[in-house]
Structures are given as C-alpha cells and as structure tokens.
Amino acid sequence: MQSVGLIEAAILTAKLIPMPTDSIPKFTEDPAVKLWAAVPDEGKRLILANVWCSHCGRGVTITDYTGSIVGGDLLLSGFCSECSGKVARVVEFGG
Secondary structure, three states: OOOOOHHHHHHHHOOOOOOOOOOOOOOOOHHHHHHHHOOOHHHHHHHHOOEEEOOOOEEEOEEEEEEEEEOOEEEEEEEEOOOOOEEEEEEOOOO
C-alpha cells in the first residue's frame, strides 16, 4: 500500500468549491496573468483548493484572490473559504 503525503491528503479531503480558473481580474501585473495562464485548469483547481489557513489549521479553498509576482514566482493572496481570514499561496515556477 502506498502512503499518501500530507499535501495529497489535504487535496483528497479538501472541500472543492466551483470557481472559474480562466479569468483573474484582480491580478496586479501582466506577468502574473501570463504565469497563471500557463497553469493547466486542473492544476489551478488543485492549487486554489489547497491553501493553508493558519486559523483553521488545514488546507482550504482561497476566495477573492489576487495575484502578483514575488521573486519570479506567483503569489496568490485572498481569503479562507471557511473563516474569511487572510491566506496566501506561492506557486513556484522554478525560475
């Protein structure tokens, strides 16, 4: 039997909330839009549904998010779908 890692377990138990992944009107920079566009739709759904919330103590879905470039990577900043606290997720592009 193969063990499931922590990230995989969070993805498997995450509450998926339907959300569009193709248009992000609040991204602050054109490069952020280009990086997000490079992520396949299924990858976007998994990323958006697996953001750590320190208040809830588990992976949650990010809502009302914006995107910007930090150190060559994409930073998604938004709110927890459960408690409405601030959350963020870095999407690394290995630059």
